[in-house]
Amino acid sequence: MDYKTIEIFLIVFALLYVVFEVVLNVIGNDEDTTNVFLNKWSRGEFLFIPFALGAICGHLFLGVYKNPFPNDIFSWISNEMLAVALLALVSILLWLLGKFSxxxxxxxxxxxxxxxGLAYGHFFWSMRHP
Amino acid sequence: MKYLKAVRTIIIVVFSALVLIDLYLVFSEDYPTFSKVFHVYRKGLVWMSFVFGGLIFKIFFNRPANSWKSELYGFGVFLACAILIFFLARFIEFTPTNLLEFSLMAVGGILARIFWPQYKLPTA
Known part of the structure; x- marks a missing residue:
């Protein structure tokens, strides 16, 4: 697998995004940077944003070493895909909660x-175990 | 307002595109997903734990500052710490355990909270 290409893509993307944020900071006002938007959205309709960010952190940087479910729970979907599907489901539920509350x-x-979200990423969406 | 709408659209499009690209990579046999890259280069990317922790605190738990210089200074401090961790990780032998990565996230968050405030324009 070509890991180098994706690594370079991620680095270039991150650098471009930093430039975008710096430009916004320089030419814009205090309302328009990504962190301000994400904070506002999270405290409004999109309650799933902190959950998703926590889950991504748990998934990328933490994770359980021993697989709690060594075999697929359902035959029609792998555990890895199930974790992503559940993340999407929880996110939709949180969005609905945010919308109607x-x-x-x-x-x-x-x-x-x-x-x-962090606990979800750590326990259920882990990459650490073989 | 039009300008704010454009920025908002760019942010939504960029994040949606990232999700779609990752979804494409899940089914690709030639390229790994983003998370696989993080998994394989875990030791080299340990500084990202620090950056993610800091960014999450910057998003949700920031404190306002009256001067843009405070924010710029804070950004400088945070960037310097991230670069330091990046180089330390290259030269020190270690295993990136959960405790280490969680600690880096927490330290990044606390540093961002202390040193990297959010500039708010004074309201008239």
């Missing part, structure tokens, strides 16, 4: 959702 999105709520 009006409770205040405090730092505590955001932290709980973020840590739940």
């Amino acid at each position: 009006s409770f205040q999105r405090t730092n505590t709520i955001i932290s709980i959702i973020l840590l739940s």
Whole structure:
């Protein structure tokens, strides 16, 4: 597999994105950088953003060493794909919750959702085990 | 407002494109997915744990600053730390354990919170 191409793509993408953010910071105002947008969206309709970011962090950087489910739970879908499908399902549910609820999105709520995502990425969407 | 809408659209398009590309890579036999790259180069990319932790705190738990210089200074400090970790990881023998990566994420987050505030224009 060609790992180098994807690695270069990721590095170039990250650098271009940093340039984009710097340009926004220089020419724009305080409302238009990605972090401000993501924060606003998370505290509004898109409650799934902290969950997804936590899950990605848990998936990329953490992970359980021993596979809790060595065999596929369902015959029609691999456990790896099941974890992604469940992530999508939870994200849709959180989006619906965000859309139809009006409770205040405090730092505590955001932290709980973020840590739940991190735990999900660590325990259920792990890459560490063989 | 038009300008803000354009920026918002760019952000949505870029993140959606990343998800679609990764989805394509899942079914590709020639190229690995993004996460596979992270998995294979885990030791070399350990600095990314620090950066991700910092960015997450910057998004959700930032504190406002009255001067853009504070934000720029904070960015400089954060970048310097990330570069330091990048080079340390190249020259030190270690195993990237969960504890180490979680600690780096937490340290990145705390540093971002302390040193890298979000500049807010003073409201009239």
